[in-house]
Amino acid sequence: MTRWRGLRSDDRPSSLPAESTIVKIKAIRSFPVRIGDRNQLLVKVETDAGLHGWGESGLATRERAVMGVIEHYEKFLIGQDVFAIGALWQEMYRSQYFEGGRVLTAAISAIDIALYDIKGKALGVPVYELLGGRHRHHVPTFASLKGSTLDMVLERGRAVRDAGWTCIRLLVDVGAPGARFEPWEAVARYAEWLPRLRQELGIGVCLGIDLHHRLTVAETAALCQRMPAGTLDFVEEPIRDEDPASYAALRRLTSVPFAVGEEFSSKWQFIPYIEQRLTEYARVDVCNVGGFTEAMKVAGWCEAHYIDLMPHNPLGPICIAASVHLAAAVPNFAWLECRETPGEEYRRYDSGIFRSRPQLEGTLYPVPNTPGLGIDIDEEALAQAGEFQFVEMPHLKRDDGSHTNW
Template identity: 60%
Template sequence: MKITAIKTYAVKVGIRNQLLVKIETDEGIFGWGESGLSGREKAVVGALEHYAEFLRGRDPFKIGSLWQEMYRSQYFEGGRVLQAAVSAIDIALHDIKGKALGVPVYDLLGGKQRDHIPTFATTFAAPGPEMIDQAKMLVEHGWTALRLSPAGHEEKQIYEPREHIATTAKWLVKAREELGDDVVLGIDYHHRLTVAEAASFCQKMPSGTLDFLEEPIRDESPGAYEALRRLTDVPFAIGEEFSSKWQFQPYIERDIHQFNRLDVCNVGGLTESMKVAAWSETHYVDMMPHNPLGPICTAATIHFCAAVANFSWLETRASPAETHLGFDNSDFFSTQPRLEGAVYPVSDAPGLGVEVNEDLLAKQSFEFWEAPHLKRRDGSVTNW
């Protein structure tokens, strides 16, 4: 079997652009992958065009060897753009191999360790009574792990963390009181805080209020996270923006965090994800994958979650709290993972188990989208 074509579809699907990659072979078997570099899909398309030049004619079964060739056979190796391209290719190659062998992808990763994948769901309302009502509704629907909403994220232009952290902390304490101690509660700050701001936020709540704090600060400096670690006892959930096992290395080896928010569509696909998971297991760090994209990402991540021992929850954007946001892509993906209550069943279909309406996909266009360019009230730029 030989690779004959690598096709890219950077198009608007539902509420967002997706970058889907189809790899075709001379035996008629094809595989689908997805890239996770949201907002910069065009850059990844360019990288995919470079890789396609030497991947055509190659054996798609040699997944590990092709991964190394894509990573090592250039002077400027790695980085988020290149690794997003490698991720999509790697996932598609696993899809091809699973289909060719007649086995689900999890069998290529060591076999299934669980029959269904627990998820965490996210509220969208700002801190206040509505947020707590949404959380209660999710608990009634079976969720035992929730990610709640910080204040200030609804603003599109101005973001001042100090104006919001006290309000958020107050309502998280209230949520813990209302929901009880058995529900896992976390919050995502989207790396918008400094070390001092994140520490102040955590210190405004009694110990035990939060079970995880996601992405409180930017990830470039492990030392900054170590400083924050000394100032709070809240477990950290970080890593969704990491693009290789090397970026995870200092966090794992220095025992900085407790949950890996690994993204299979950014880190280097399933090949790299399994290495990060094994490394994390030696430090008792659980996998808590990032999953905000489309059904290809969800399916690939489900197979990953099924095959690793150190797993906690998978992110889902398909809960009753977020269905109004338009994440349903049924027209484009006739067969895709579907929640059963608060869990995803693990598909036993060959490959990823997703069917794509390519004809409809080809009719879609790309719509440029730019993340909000947030500023503080003094006019300076801050993180989105």
């Protein structure tokens, strides 16, 4: 059987033998590097035909754990058919007794994304064509802002609005690592700030707040109830996700829409939140949930329940590119997280490593027409990237000395 029988000989990728049958995985390489202000774990899948693809893992601050899983997977993936993406996903997921979990699916995600990149390059089409084709020509984004004072928040909110963003998310500011966090202080602060921010931005802006699962059911309900109706259009990750019943209890206490799912590592974790109507926006993370293979299944399930995707996208250009292709290929889409907005002092991509990557145009990411993900990496520059650093998220404490959620 010829893998390229659907292509004319002059359309066949020049890097492949004319009569190639099965292109096989040759190696899987992990690149834990420091780019700009953060670590990134880039993953390269190489083939015996000379093609390669890039993926990225999303399990920030636990990159070494993901690398260990990738090393295990490489042992049985070498020599396998690079086009058998769905079957390889199943083999990776089901090849251990302990199923799933964020470390495993973060590794699967990076490999799965890289395999789609290879297949798109081999066939000469963008990844979204492999997912059913594009639904849109550009991907709208939402902006994030934070500040330690109300004046700072209002100033940055105006800047983001004036730059063209119509969906804006306020991030809870916890200050420097090791900072204290008292939930009821945060409830009082943001119950006062958000109505002022709404007044400043006007009713034409979709306004949300990311609580980063730092509150309880009672604290979140109090925050929502203390504000005038119509202040918030969504509240993101207000409480931990382990217990869907707690989200059901919170739903009974507030009518503000929820945006949930950036921590989910499989379609199974999404089940109760979709089936029980516990979220209005699915914060699916293609670099954690299991790559394109799993993300498309979540998207279809959400579509059947009138839930839009609002993908989590906090990493580097590979994650952005993968998220753009996912956003292009699904009908039920709201906004993509964008961390290149005014007031966000990120310098992640200015290293010369990424020779081509998605470029924000105004508030939109254009949907590319280049084969694969559309990512081109200078591996010599990558070899000179900053050394990986063991980094911890802030370990927050309350005044009584107890630990609380980051």
